[in-house]
Amino acid sequence: MFETPHIHRRAMLAALVTSAAARLVLPPTPASAQDAPLPSWNEGAAKQAIVDFVRATTERSSSNYVPPDERIATFDQDGTLWVEQPIYTQVIYCLDRVPTVVAKKPELENVEPFKTVLSGDREAIARLSMRDLEKILVATLTGMTTEEFGAEARKWIETARDPRWKRRYTELTYQPMLEVQRYLRDNGYKTYIVTGGGQDFVRVYAEKVYGVPREQVVGTAGATKFGYAHDGKPILTKEPKLLLNDDKAGKVEGIHLMIGRRPTAAFGNSVGDRQMLEWTGAGGGARLKMLVLHDDAAREYAYGPAMGLPDSKVGTFPQALFDEANKSSWTVISMKNDWKRIFAFQ
Amino acid sequence: MFETPHIHRRAMLAALVTSAAARLVLPPTPASAQDAPLPSWNEGAAKQAIVDFVRATTERSSSNYVPPDERIATFDQDGTLWVEQPIYTQVIYCLDRVPTVVAKKPELENVEPFKTVLSGDREAIARLSMRDLEKILVATLTGMTTEEFGAEARKWIETARDPRWKRRYTELTYQPMLEVQRYLRDNGYKTYIVTGGGQDFVRVYAEKVYGVPREQVVGTAGATKFGYAHDGKPILTKEPKLLLNDDKAGKVEGIHLMIGRRPTAAFGNSVGDRQMLEWTGAGGGARLKMLVLHDDAAREYAYGPAMGLPDSKVGTFPQALFDEANKSSWTVISMKNDWKRIFAFQ
Numbered sequence: 001m002f003e004t005p006h007i008h009r010r011a012m013l014a015a016l017v018t019s020a021a022a023r024l025v026l027p028p029t030p031a032s033a034q035d036a037p038l039p040s041w042n043e044g045a046a047k048q049a050i051v052d053f054v055r056a057t058t059e060r061s062s063s064n065y066v067p068p069d070e071r072i073a074t075f076d077q078d079g080t081l082w083v084e085q086p087i088y089t090q091v092i093y094c095l096d097r098v099p100t101v102v103a104k105k106p107e108l109e110n111v112e113p114f115k116t117v118l119s120g121d122r123e124a125i126a127r128l129s130m131r132d133l134e135k136i137l138v139a140t141l142t143g144m145t146t147e148e149f150g151a152e153a154r155k156w157i158e159t160a161r162d163p164r165w166k167r168r169y170t171e172l173t174y175q176p177m178l179e180v181q182r183y184l185r186d187n188g189y190k191t192y193i194v195t196g197g198g199q200d201f202v203r204v205y206a207e208k209v210y211g212v213p214r215e216q217v218v219g220t221a222g223a224t225k226f227g228y229a230h231d232g233k234p235i236l237t238k239e240p241k242l243l244l245n246d247d248k249a250g251k252v253e254g255i256h257l258m259i260g261r262r263p264t265a266a267f268g269n270s271v272g273d274r275q276m277l278e279w280t281g282a283g284g285g286a287r288l289k290m291l292v293l294h295d296d297a298a299r300e301y302a303y304g305p306a307m308g309l310p311d312s313k314v315g316t317f318p319q320a321l322f323d324e325a326n327k328s329s330w331t332v333i334s335m336k337n338d339w340k341r342i343f344a345f346q
Numbered sequence: 347m348f349e350t351p352h353i354h355r356r357a358m359l360a361a362l363v364t365s366a367a368a369r370l371v372l373p374p375t376p377a378s379a380q381d382a383p384l385p386s387w388n389e390g391a392a393k394q395a396i397v398d399f400v401r402a403t404t405e406r407s408s409s410n411y412v413p414p415d416e417r418i419a420t421f422d423q424d425g426t427l428w429v430e431q432p433i434y435t436q437v438i439y440c441l442d443r444v445p446t447v448v449a450k451k452p453e454l455e456n457v458e459p460f461k462t463v464l465s466g467d468r469e470a471i472a473r474l475s476m477r478d479l480e481k482i483l484v485a486t487l488t489g490m491t492t493e494e495f496g497a498e499a500r501k502w503i504e505t506a507r508d509p510r511w512k513r514r515y516t517e518l519t520y521q522p523m524l525e526v527q528r529y530l531r532d533n534g535y536k537t538y539i540v541t542g543g544g545q546d547f548v549r550v551y552a553e554k555v556y557g558v559p560r561e562q563v564v565g566t567a568g569a570t571k572f573g574y575a576h577d578g579k580p581i582l583t584k585e586p587k588l589l590l591n592d593d594k595a596g597k598v599e600g601i602h603l604m605i606g607r608r609p610t611a612a613f614g615n616s617v618g619d620r621q622m623l624e625w626t627g628a629g630g631g632a633r634l635k636m637l638v639l640h641d642d643a644a645r646e647y648a649y650g651p652a653m654g655l656p657d658s659k660v661g662t663f664p665q666a667l668f669d670e671a672n673k674s675s676w677t678v679i680s681m682k683n684d685w686k687r688i689f690a691f692q
Contacts, residue, residue, distance in 0.1 A: 069553070069559060146602060190561075199603075199606070200606075203606050207415070213415060214605070214606035214607055215536075215604070215605045215606055215607065217606065221603055223599070224599045224602050224603070225595075225599070226595035226596075226598045226599055226621055226625075227595075233628050234598070234621065234624045234625050234628050236598060236599065236602055236625075243589060243590075243603065244589075249571075249572035249573075250572075252572045252580070252582060253569070253570050253571070253572055253582065256492060256570050256582055257545075257567055257570070257589065257604075258561070258603075258604055259560070259561045260545070260546075260549050260560035260561055260563065261560055261561065275572055275580065278580045279572075279580050279582075282579050282580050
């Protein structure tokens with residue numbers, strides 16, 4: 001079921017040969033045919049919805065034409081652009097930072113929840129309460145300057161590896177979604193990430209990984225405090241005070257705050273994205289609202305309603321969300337059926 | 347001293363004739379020579395600083411070259427891009443809205459500060475305290491949906507007129523600063539407004555007036571609350587809760603929140619812009635930091651330190667700011683000496 005690197009290389013070589021042969025014997029085809037969009041997508045309703053939407057909103061003759069300035073596409077990150085199981089990547093970052101934080105503040109060593117994190121006992125760590133988790137986030141994401149945080153997060157994201165695939169986390173981005181982002185940008189869309197994850201964290205790699213510049217990352221954001229370092233240089237310090245909880249209703253509020261326009265297209269995968277899709281859909285005209293369904297245990301994970309599990313087991317994509325998608329003409333993307341491959345390395 | 351509309355039209359006609367003749371007899375000149383930047387600026391240190399900065403940061407061979415993605419220019423609005431005297435335009439909007447608000451809530455009619463505003467007594471209105479003013483801002487800027495607010499503000503900005511010039515407020519933008527914004531954009535800069543004014547208010551006209559899209563307006567922002575209207579349609583309601591006070595240190599915090607990059611160029615005119623200029627200057631390489639000095643009582647207003655007034659009379663540009671500008675190599679723009687004209691209609 002997995003493509004091995006070997007088969008993949010053969011397929012690529014075959015494609016190159018075919019392409020070279022085609023150039024010798026066939027008349028030139030238009031650029032759009034040469035670079036067919038969304039190559040990692042199977043033909044089907046999901047791919048068709050994307051292509052139809054782009055055509056409807058960008059062809060001048062279309063009754064649903066959207067001027068370039070208003071072409072805004074928003075993407076949730078965790079579970080929509082990259083793997084969110086078994087635990088959010090940013091939480092792994094925070095857990096990994098605990099030893100360094102405790103080294104600087106030894107008084108935390110025997111204090112919970114830091115003691116449990118330092119024990120390395122995975123089961124005990126998995127049982128930590130939300131309150132404990134918040135303490136860990138505050139200790140590892142605040143109290144330093146924005147520049148110090150950026151340098152630390154960058155170093156981690158460039159080296160840390162996921163235990164299942166033994167890959168860097170930024171390699172665990174979904175190739176079909178990277179293609180959607182590129183396709184939309186090629187058609188004049190501004191692509192935004194609208195994530196429950198930390199805005200400062202995602203900004204560290206968003207440009208390199210998604211082609212989304214820092215200013216187009218909207219995320220959960222804490223306050224910062226302007227001040228001066230000992231040498232008189234101005235600094236911004238990350239404060240333990242929440243400014244924007246960019247999840248659920250907060251996503252719509254964050255979009256208003258940071259973008260100030262209603263999206264024309266929105267992509268999510270969970271109840272945390274429901275309001276963003278509703279807000280997008282309420283705009284009238286052609287609107288693209290899509291939900292990624294995790295139904296591919298072999299190639300990634302399976303935790304959607306399609307798995308026939310009770311809501312308590314399917315987590316962030318309960319049956320009610322599936323029902324609303326059907327009712328509101330949101331398009332559900334089946335990872336298993338709609339995606340030829342999940343990751344670029346497959 | 348003023349160009350009359352008549353002379354202006356003649357000058358334009360003359361320019362057109364010259365240009366047509368030139369095309370017949372002269373070899374084509376490069377675009378840069380045809381469209382000399384900053385036509386409303388007199389030659390001098392201020393204009394030279396802008397031109398030198400653009401050259402230093404955009405020519406590939408320059409040691410201070412800045413990649414296009416990082417070319418960020420931030421502009422204060424009130425007093426930097428348009429007139430801020432004798433009272434901020436947005437405050438006039440709020441005062442103008444009071445009768446409508448009271449009509450909907452008659453219980454406010456005999457309550458201060460609404461009673462004073464309704465009296466029309468300008469001197470009494472000018473004496474209102476900051477606390478009173480806050481009550482007026484809350485009553486006129488919150489409690490409605492974001493769409494309702496946008497529609498009301500748009501209607502007002504398209505019709506209300508300044509009493510001195512009998513012009514719409516959006517005509518009271520400084521022509522030389524519009525040219526700087528365009529010049530920077532022509533050289534790959536993303537221009538942002540970073541204003542103490544209300545973000546939602548400025549977004550209503552920023553694109554049309556400054557060529558700055560809604561998502562590039564950073565301003566004082568209140569919280570919004572997601573919910574559903576009676577018909578089930580999702581709405582955002584403006585709440586009386588301050589999220590970002592985008593003034594002084596808050597401008598740097600707002601820049602971090604909304605842009606996530608340190609500006610390469612920053613323009614202001616008051617103590618409210620001091621930290622933004624310091625933050626910009628601390629970035630290393632070529633950085634442009636400019637302050638507009640209001641020293642032209644005849645064509646606009648005079649209230650800077652150049653007027654020889656005590657700090658209590660010069661308001662937002664005290665001597666200390668002038669001293670810091672000298673010490674930190676910020677360039678002061680004299681409206682009187684550096685600008686050929688102030689407004690497009692002159």
